[in-house]
Amino acid sequence: MAAIVEELNTSRGTVQKRLDRLIANGAIRGFTVRTCEEIDETVLRATxxxxxSGKKPAAIIKALNGLPEVVAL
Known part of the structure; x- marks a missing residue:
């Protein structure tokens, strides 16, 4: 996002609000991650x-960290 903010010469909040509107009206339907070619394609990776929502983010983080599939959080 920093590159977008710098390129547009605007605030992060302005960019975020615009993205939120584009998502809400269906102009943006999703996002993806592009990895570099050096990454081993035989290994499954996900982002x-x-x-x-709620007032217990620490409990959610603790539960997610307890999953063996979660490598980084």
Whole structure:
């Protein structure tokens, strides 16, 4: 996002609000991650964003960290 903010010469908040509007009206339907070619293609990798609600983010983080599949959080 920093590159977008710098290129547009605007604030991060402005860029985020615009992205939120584009997502809400369906102009943006999703995001993806492009990895460098040097990464071993035989290894399955995934990146996930998790949005939480409520007042116990520490408990959610602890539970996610307890999953053996989670390598980094």
């Amino acid at each position: 996930m964003n998790v949005k939480t």
